[in-house]
Amino acid sequence: MPPYSVLERRFARLDAVSDAAGILGWDCQTLMPDGAADGRADQLAVLRGLAHELLTSAETADALAAAEQSAGDLDHWQRANLAEMRRLHAHAAAVPGDLVEASSRAASKAEMVWREARAEADFGKLLPHLSEVLRLQREIGAVKGAALGLGPYDALLDAYDPGMRRATIDPLFAQLRARLPGLVARARARQAREPAPLPLHGPFPVEGQRRVGLALMRALGFDFTRGRLDVSLHPFCGGATDDVRITTRYDEADFGRALMGVLHETGHALYEQGRPAAWRHQPVGKARGMSLHESQSLIVEMQACRTRAFFEFLAPLVREAFGREGAAWTAENLHRAHTRVEPGFIRVDADEATYPAHILLRYDLESAMIASDLAVADLPGAFDDGMRDLLGLTVPDDRLGCLQDIHWPGGAWGYFPTYTLGAMAAAQMFRSAQAAEPGILAGVAAGDFSRLRGWLRAHVHAKGSLVGTDALMAQATGAPLGTEAFLAHLEARYAGA
Amino acid sequence: MPPYSVLERRFARLDAVSDAAGILGWDCQTLMPDGAADGRADQLAVLRGLAHELLTSAETADALAAAEQSAGDLDHWQRANLAEMRRLHAHAAAVPGDLVEASSRAASKAEMVWREARAEADFGKLLPHLSEVLRLQREIGAVKGAALGLGPYDALLDAYDPGMRRATIDPLFAQLRARLPGLVARARARQAREPAPLPLHGPFPVEGQRRVGLALMRALGFDFTRGRLDVSLHPFCGGATDDVRITTRYDEADFGRALMGVLHETGHALYEQGRPAAWRHQPVGKARGMSLHESQSLIVEMQACRTRAFFEFLAPLVREAFGREGAAWTAENLHRAHTRVEPGFIRVDADEATYPAHILLRYDLESAMIASDLAVADLPGAFDDGMRDLLGLTVPDDRLGCLQDIHWPGGAWGYFPTYTLGAMAAAQMFRSAQAAEPGILAGVAAGDFSRLRGWLRAHVHAKGSLVGTDALMAQATGAPLGTEAFLAHLEARYAGA
Numbered sequence: 003m004p005p006y007s008v009l010e011r012r013f014a015r016l017d018a019v020s021d022a023a024g025i026l027g028w029d030c031q032t033l034m035p036d037g038a039a040d041g042r043a044d045q046l047a048v049l050r051g052l053a054h055e056l057l058t059s060a061e062t063a064d065a066l067a068a069a070e071q072s073a074g075d076l077d078h079w080q081r082a083n084l085a086e087m088r089r090l091h092a093h094a095a096a097v098p099g100d101l102v103e104a105s106s107r108a109a110s111k112a113e114m115v116w117r118e119a120r121a122e123a124d125f126g127k128l129l130p131h132l133s134e135v136l137r138l139q140r141e142i143g144a145v146k147g148a149a150l151g152l153g154p155y156d157a158l159l160d161a162y163d164p165g166m167r168r169a170t171i172d173p174l175f176a177q178l179r180a181r182l183p184g185l186v187a188r189a190r191a192r193q194a195r196e197p198a199p200l201p202l203h204g205p206f207p208v209e210g211q212r213r214v215g216l217a218l219m220r221a222l223g224f225d226f227t228r229g230r231l232d233v234s235l236h237p238f239c240g241g242a243t244d245d246v247r248i249t250t251r252y253d254e255a256d257f258g259r260a261l262m263g264v265l266h267e268t269g270h271a272l273y274e275q276g277r278p279a280a281w282r283h284q285p286v287g288k289a290r291g292m293s294l295h296e297s298q299s300l301i302v303e304m305q306a307c308r309t310r311a312f313f314e315f316l317a318p319l320v321r322e323a324f325g326r327e328g329a330a331w332t333a334e335n336l337h338r339a340h341t342r343v344e345p346g347f348i349r350v351d352a353d354e355a356t357y358p359a360h361i362l363l364r365y366d367l368e369s370a371m372i373a374s375d376l377a378v379a380d381l382p383g384a385f386d387d388g389m390r391d392l393l394g395l396t397v398p399d400d401r402l403g404c405l406q407d408i409h410w411p412g413g414a415w416g417y418f419p420t421y422t423l424g425a426m427a428a429a430q431m432f433r434s435a436q437a438a439e440p441g442i443l444a445g446v447a448a449g450d451f452s453r454l455r456g457w458l459r460a461h462v463h464a465k466g467s468l469v470g471t472d473a474l475m476a477q478a479t480g481a482p483l484g485t486e487a488f489l490a491h492l493e494a495r496y497a498g499a
Numbered sequence: 500m501p502p503y504s505v506l507e508r509r510f511a512r513l514d515a516v517s518d519a520a521g522i523l524g525w526d527c528q529t530l531m532p533d534g535a536a537d538g539r540a541d542q543l544a545v546l547r548g549l550a551h552e553l554l555t556s557a558e559t560a561d562a563l564a565a566a567e568q569s570a571g572d573l574d575h576w577q578r579a580n581l582a583e584m585r586r587l588h589a590h591a592a593a594v595p596g597d598l599v600e601a602s603s604r605a606a607s608k609a610e611m612v613w614r615e616a617r618a619e620a621d622f623g624k625l626l627p628h629l630s631e632v633l634r635l636q637r638e639i640g641a642v643k644g645a646a647l648g649l650g651p652y653d654a655l656l657d658a659y660d661p662g663m664r665r666a667t668i669d670p671l672f673a674q675l676r677a678r679l680p681g682l683v684a685r686a687r688a689r690q691a692r693e694p695a696p697l698p699l700h701g702p703f704p705v706e707g708q709r710r711v712g713l714a715l716m717r718a719l720g721f722d723f724t725r726g727r728l729d730v731s732l733h734p735f736c737g738g739a740t741d742d743v744r745i746t747t748r749y750d751e752a753d754f755g756r757a758l759m760g761v762l763h764e765t766g767h768a769l770y771e772q773g774r775p776a777a778w779r780h781q782p783v784g785k786a787r788g789m790s791l792h793e794s795q796s797l798i799v800e801m802q803a804c805r806t807r808a809f810f811e812f813l814a815p816l817v818r819e820a821f822g823r824e825g826a827a828w829t830a831e832n833l834h835r836a837h838t839r840v841e842p843g844f845i846r847v848d849a850d851e852a853t854y855p856a857h858i859l860l861r862y863d864l865e866s867a868m869i870a871s872d873l874a875v876a877d878l879p880g881a882f883d884d885g886m887r888d889l890l891g892l893t894v895p896d897d898r899l900g901c902l903q904d905i906h907w908p909g910g911a912w913g914y915f916p917t918y919t920l921g922a923m924a925a926a927q928m929f930r931s932a933q934a935a936e937p938g939i940l941a942g943v944a945a946g947d948f949s950r951l952r953g954w955l956r957a958h959v960h961a962k963g964s965l966v967g968t969d970a971l972m973a974q975a976t977g978a979p980l981g982t983e984a985f986l987a988h989l990e991a992r993y994a995g996a
Contacts, residue, residue, distance in 0.1 A: 014541075015545050015548075018538075018541045018542045018544075018545035018546075019542075019545060019546070019549070021538060021541075021542050022519060022523055022542040022545075022546060023519075025522075025523055025526060025542075026519055026522055026523070029522060029526065033727065034742065035723065035724055035725055035726060035727055035742060036724050037722070037724035037725035037741050037742075038725060038739065038741045038742035040741070041515075041518060041739060041740055041741045041742060042739075042742070044511075044515045044518075045515045045516075045518050045519040045522075045739070047515075048512050048515035048516060048519075049515075049516070049519060051512075052516070052549050225534070226532065227532055227533050227534035228532055228534035228535060229532060230530065230532055242535065242538060242539075242542070243538055244534050244535050244537070244538045245531065245532060245534075245535035245538060245539070
C-alpha cells in the first residue's frame with residue numbers, strides 16, 4: 003500500500019477513536035449518573051492515550067516522511083490532507099503519552115470538582131485541582147512550543163486555531179479595548195432614550211420551548227438523521243461525525259435563553275454537518291479551527307437572528323407555542339427585548355457588545371497564568387479587578403466571577419480568544435454574504451435560510467481544512483480578519499442614530 | 500514493575516476501552532440517529548481492534564508468562580485474576596485482529612439491515628449479511644477451537660459461558676425436551692379448569708409505567724448513582740462499570756410487559772453493581788458468564804416476582820399509578836394474569852414453561868449452521884419446522900419466525916443456550932436461598948428484597964469470576980447445575996393440583 007494510503011487508513015482509525023470520545027463526552031454532560039464520573043474519566047484518558055500512540059508511532063512517522071517524498075503524485079486535497087496530518091503529528095509527537103493521559107485525567111477530575119465548587123462559590127475547593135491542570139498545561143505548552151518554535155501560549159492556542167498567534171491577537175484586541183467602552187456607553191444612552199421593551203411574562207413550558215427550538219433547527223437546515231437536540235447544564239455542540247449533538251438548557255421564566263442557545267449551537271452544527279463528505283473522516287475534512295467554528299455559530303445567532311427580519315419569522319412561532327398575543331408579542335418588541343446592551347457578570351449571558359470584555363479579561367489572565375506571571379491563588383482577585391476595569395462591575399462572589407466557566411478546569415487553555423475572533427469573522431462574513439446574496443434578510447424574515455446557508459456551505463463548510471483561516475477569510479471576504487466589520491456592525495445595531 | 504502489576508495496569512486499560520464500547524453500544528440502541536450507524540459501526544470495530552491489539556501484544560504474552568512463573572507470590576484473588584487473564588488471552592490470541600474487526604463490522608451492518616428486514620418480514624434482504632456474519636463466526640470458532648482444543652461451537656460458547664460444553668448441555672436439554680411438552684399440556688389443562696383472569700383494561704400511560712418501574716428498581720436495590728433506566732426497542736442491560744444502564748419498552752395497552760422487563764434487567768444490573776468493588780476493572784471481578792448472568796435476571800423476574808407474594812406488593816403500586824380499583828386489580832387476579840402458559844411465536848414474550856422450547860430450537864439450528872449442516876438459506880424452513888414440532892405452531896411469516904432475534908445478525912452465536920441454563924440455575928439457587936433465608940417471600944410481599952439480595956450478593960455477585968460456574972453452583976446450592984429444581988418449580992407453579 004502506498005504510504006499516503008497507509009496514512010489515510012490510520013487517520014480514519016484515529017478519527018473513529020476521536021468520534022467515540024466525542025459521544026462519551028456528550029454523554030458525560032447530558033445523561034451520565036454521578037457515580038460513573040471516575041470511570042468515564044478513565045475511559046476518555048485511555049482513548050486519548052491510544053489515539054496518541056497511534057498518531058505518534060514510528061509507523062506513522064515513517065509513512066509521513068515517505069508520503070512527503072512522493073507528494074508530487076497527490077492531488078490538491080490529498081496534499082492538503084498530508085499537510086494537516088503533519089501538523090497533527092507535530093503537535094502530538096511533542097507531548098509524551100504519559101503527559102496526555104495525566105492531563106486528560108486531571109481535567110476530568112477538576113471538571114467534576116468545579117461543578118461543586120461553582121455551586122458552593124468555593125474557589126479554595128477547586129484551587130489544588132486547577133493548579134494541577136495549569137501545571138500540566140504549562141508543561142504541554144512548553145514541550146509543544148519547543149517543538150513548533152512557538153511560545154507556550156501560542157503553542158496551546160495553535161491547537162484550537164491553527165496559525166493564530168498572540169502577535170496577531172494583541173493589536174486586534176487592543177482596537178476593541180480602545181473602541182468598545184465608548185460604544186457600549188453610547189448604546190446604553192440610546193437605549194435609555196428609547197422606550198423599554200414590554201415584559202414577556204412566563205412561565206414558558208419546556209415542551210413549547212423545545213418545539214420552537216426544533217422548528218428553528220429545521221428552518222436552518224439541521225439534518226436530524228445525523229444529529230440530535232438534548233439538554234445539558236452548559237450548552238454545547240458535540241458528538242461525532244454524522245452524529246452532531248447540540249444541547250440547550252431551559253428556563254421556564256425566559257424562553258429567549260434556550261432559543262438563542264439553540265440558534266448558536268445550530269450554527270456550529272451546520273458547519274459540522276456541512277464538512278466535505280468525501281473527506282469527513284480525514285484531517286483535511288475537519289473544521290478549520292475554533293475561531294471559524296465560532297464565526298458559524300455567531301453568524302446564525304448574532305448576525306442573522308438578532309435582526310428585525312428574524313423576529314418577523316419568530317414572533318408567530320412563539321405566540322403559537324406559548325398561547326400569547328398583544329403588544330409584547332410583536333416582532334418589534336421581541337426584537338427590542340433580545341438586543342439589549344447591559345454589562346453583567348456571566349459571559350455566556352452577555353450581549354454581543356459587552357461579550358468581548360469578558361474575553362479580553364480571560365485572555366489576559368490565562369496568558370499571565372501560562373507565563374507564571376499570575377499565581378492561581380491570586381486568580382479571584384485579578385478576575386474581580388478586571389471586571390471592575392473593563393465593565394465597571396463589582397463581583398459579589400466567585401460563582402459570578404472566576405468560577406463561572408468550565409474551560410480552565412477542563413484544560414481548554416488558549417481557547418477563550420477564539421470566541422471574539424469568531425465574532426469578528428462572523429461580522430466580516432455576513433457583510434460579504436449579504437453583498438453577494440442580497441436576498442438573505444428577506445429569506446430570514448420568511449424562515450428561509452437557504453441563501454445564507456448556501457453561501458456558508460460554499461465559502462466555509464465545504465472547504466474543511468483545505469486552506470488556512472487567513473486564506474479562507476481572504477477568499478470569502480476579500481480581506482484578512484479584522485475588527486472593522488465587527489465594530490461597524492455593533493455601531494449600526496446598538497449605537498446608531 | 501513486577502509482571503503481575505504490569506498485567507493489572509494493562510487489563511485496567513482494556514477494561515476502560517471495553518466500558519467505552521459498552522456506552523457506545525447502549526447509545527446505539529437508545530438514542531443514536533439513523534445516519535450515524537455506519538460511523539458507530541466503525542467506532543466499535545476500531546475499539547475492539549485496539550483492545551485486541553492490547554490483549555494479544557507481545558508485551559502481554561511476555562508478562563503473562565513471567566507472572567505465571569512467580570505466581571507463588573500472589574494471593575488467592577490475584578491468582579484467579581491471572582488465570583482469567585490467561586483465559587482471555589488464549590481466546591483473543593487465537594483470532595487475528597483483522598478477523599475481529601471484520602466480524603465486528605459485519606455484525607454492525609447485519610444488525611442494521613436486520614431492523615429493516617424484520618419490519619418487512621423479508622428474510623432475503625438479511626440473507627447475504629447473515630451469511631457473512633456466519634462465515635466469520637465459523638472462522639472464529641475454527642481458529643479458537645484449534646487453539647483451545649475445542650469444537651467450533653464449544654469454542655464460541657466458551658466465550659459466553661466459560662467451561663460450558665455441548666457435552667454438558669445435550670443431556671440437560673434432552674431432559675427438558677422429554678419432560679416439558681407434558682408439563683405444558685398439564686399446565687394448560689389446569690388453566691382451562693380455573694377461572695380466566697379478569698381483563699386489565701388500558702390504556703396505561705407511559706409515565707405511570709415508568710414511575711412503577713423506578714419504584715421496583717429502588718425496592719430491588721438498584722443504585723441510581725451508578726446506573727439509569729431508558730427505552731429501547733429490544734430491552735437489555737448494558738453500559739459500563741459503575742454506569743449500568745437497563746432499558747425497557749412501553750406498551751400503553753399492557754403494563755406487564757415493561758414492568759416484568761424492568762424486573763428482569765434489574766436482576767442483571769444487581770449482578771453488575773454487586774461485583775467485587777476492589778476488582779471491578781479486572782478480569783476476576785467480572786460476572787462469571789452469561790448463564791449465571793441470566794440466572795440473576797430470572798431469579799428476580801421469574802423466581803421472586805411471579806409469586807403471589809410479589810403481587811401483594813405490586814397491586815397497590817399499579818392501582819395507584821393507573822388510578823384503577825376493583826376485582827381485576829387484586830393481587831390474586833394480577834398474579835393469575837401474569838402466570839399464564841400459552842405457546843406463542845415470540846421468544847421474548849414467552850412464559851417460563853414454553854420459553855425453553857424456543858431455546859432448544861435455536862440451539863439446534865445454530866449448532867447445525869456452525870457445523871455447516873444447515874445452510875442459512877434453509878433457516879426459515881428449518882425454523883418453522885421446529886416451531887411446529889416443539890410448540891405445535893405454524894409460523895405465518897419470518898418476522899414471527901427466524902427474524903425475531905438480534906443474536907444471529909449481531910454475531911452472538913453460542914449465546915442462546917445460556918438463557919435456559921440460567922433459568923435452571925435460578926430455580927436451583929432460589930430453592931437454596933429460601934432454605935437458608937426462610938423470610939425471603941415474606942420480605943418480597945412487603946417490597947423488602949434485602950434478604951434475597953443479601954444471599955445473591957454473598958453467593959454470586961461478590962464472587963465475580965473467582966471460581967468457575969460449576970464450583971459456584973456447588974458452593975451455593977450443594978449440587979452441580981441440573982434440571983431437577985427447574986422442572987420441580989414449573990410443576991409446582993403451573994401443573995400442581
